[in-house]
Amino acid sequence: MNKLGNYVGGNWITGDGDGQLLYNAVTGEPFAAASSKGLDFKAMTEYARKVGNPALRKMSFHERGRMLRAVALHLQQHLPEFYDISFRSGATKADSWIDIEGGIGNLFSYASLRRRFPNESFAVDGESHNLSKENSFMGTHILVPKEGVAIHINAFNFPVWGMLEKVAVNWLAGMPAIVKPATVTSYLTEAVVREIINSGILPDGALQLICGSAGDLLDHVQSQDVVTFTGSASTGLMLRSHPAILRESVPFNMEADSLNCIVLGKDVMPGSPEWDIFIKEVRKEMTVKAGQKCTAIRRIFVPENKMEDVWKGIATALQQTTIGNPLNKNVRMGSLAGQTQKQEVIEQVTKLLAGSQLVYGSLDSVEVVDADATKGAFISPLLIINENPFENTASHDVEAFGPVSTIMPYKNDDEAIELSRMGKGSLVSSIVTADSALARKYIMGAGAWHGRILVLDKNCAKESTGHGSPLPLLVHGGPGRAGGGEEMGGIRGVKHYMQRVAIQGSPDMITSITNQYQAGAAGLHDDVHPFRKYFEDLKVGEQLITGRRTITEGDIANFANLSWDHFYAHTDHTSLEGTLFEKPVAHGYFILSAAAGLFVDSSARGPVLLNYGLDELRFVKPVYAGATIMVRFTCKEKIEQEKKLDTDIPKGIVKWLVEVMDQTGEQVAIATILTMVQKKN
Structure with missing residues (x-):
């Protein structure tokens, strides 16, 4: 009788004793046994925290995402053997497709999600906030990977999807996993884990597997761990009430069977x-x-x-x-x-x-x-x-x-x-x-x-x-009887495995820590225009103070004719009574275009390949004819881009903070624009 293996501490181990017999659901014949008796569950958690966690934490989101994609591609090469094993669970080819290829699809989805994160091991979460009158003190939030292990206790109905939809999220977040599938169908989970381990793609300690009873595993959870459970509401209640989970305030995500x-x-x-x-x-x-x-x-x-x-x-x-x-x-x-x-x-x-x-x-x-x-x-x-x-x-x-x-x-x-x-x-x-x-x-x-x-x-x-x-990109969970938890959900799911930390300090300090420019921080200046620099040479905080331009009535009229935007506030002197405007106001998009004319380097072709888009734009003060504008143009953030083909030009995306000021020094417009910038190599 074949005995399933447990993957523990970097080694395959069969549990002691005869174990629980596993049956072919179609023929009723026993074909394997599973046992976790004799495993050191405390050592498993320590191995995950001390070996797997540091290895994943030091990787960037982009590296973790590429790791997920590599695992998915490797598993796709072994689909026939997974399907053959899945038939033993009573699943049809269509049922197995949902479980096996649906699970692999989760890996691909979260691999792609890496592009929504910086090429860092952490992420800035949400907006920054000025906390002082003179802009010398501010705060923001960052997300850092928890320093524990994700323990997944899964149901019998989806032995592959149930595992992969969870580990995809915790790996992208930077946490290792211990997977405990339901024993009755754990033979399919074991086959998939064997191939993941055989691939050599994961760092040591990123994944461990228990086929059999969970024993005293939950006795050893700590505050940095996360426990997830899929199964019946009654079992979930028992696990959620475990003394160690309550004592250590361990996050417990439950997805229970429900009366949909x-x-x-x-x-x-x-x-x-x-x-x-x-x-x-x-x-x-x-x-x-x-x-x-x-x-x-x-x-x-x-x-x-x-x-x-x-x-x-x-x-x-x-x-x-x-x-x-x-x-x-x-x-x-x-x-x-x-x-x-x-x-x-x-x-x-x-x-x-x-x-x-x-x-x-x-x-x-x-x-x-x-x-x-x-x-x-x-x-x-x-x-x-x-x-x-x-x-x-x-x-x-x-x-x-x-x-x-x-x-x-x-x-x-x-x-x-x-x-x-x-x-x-x-x-x-x-x-x-x-x-x-x-x-x-x-x-x-x-x-x-x-x-x-x-x-x-x-x-x-x-x-x-x-x-x-x-x-993958929508939350999976529900209130009340359904467990009150959330799985997947795109970026929302990743945050369950990360600690949100509020950080406070000067704009200069927070810029240095986050590698994202914060308003009010000192700019970096040199004699080379930023559009003359390759992606690698640009530094966050690099700043250009432009020359000035005076806006004329002719500018406003010409832009109206060019754009066909003849909104009354720009063109009709007689219709302004009772409005927000004293006299015809310059088009906001003209001000942005004029700002581009001030900060763009047009002397010769350079590493900037194209304008990639606009993330944020606000017009905060009217600009009338006679006003003089200038721009403070700052490198806000750099985003790595991967080559899809060997023939692709190596490049990255640069976010620029565009602050348009008038002659009084007040902001009239603020925007974040993106450029695609060539790399040297």
């Missing part, structure tokens, strides 16, 4: 595109992964006059779903992950049926293809009707974690909203409607109770990722 719902809008009629979309979405969410998804639809809310049409439509769609061995190309729904899961589903459905009735499927039998229904963990899709959802509340309290959904009626919009809330918090809700007013009302009424709301209609259905698909 879908609402059929009252405007949707049989035969309409939205009707077909609704039926298709329910069928998909009941049968993908055999309903073993934390985001699957458990509650279906339908206008009371359409109940019969809807349940018959869903039943017809379910009848077309072939169940059986996922290796058979005709099979669209495989088995549950094991006999234990099957028994738990049956027990929960029995509770639901105490106040409801089964209108499709059977608890006792199921027709399967190329498999033995008694040996494999197969179960029929089960559609239940609860005619009195406000009285029979089991549908809002009991979750059967399989291909099970309950359909319930509502009388009006307010009832639909109230029913959705009765789940006490979910990961996701959907509403199918073509009525934007109805969609808005539902979101405003139900939004506080759901982590994500999908509005489905014919305009987005073709490209929609669907009710049950969390996305």
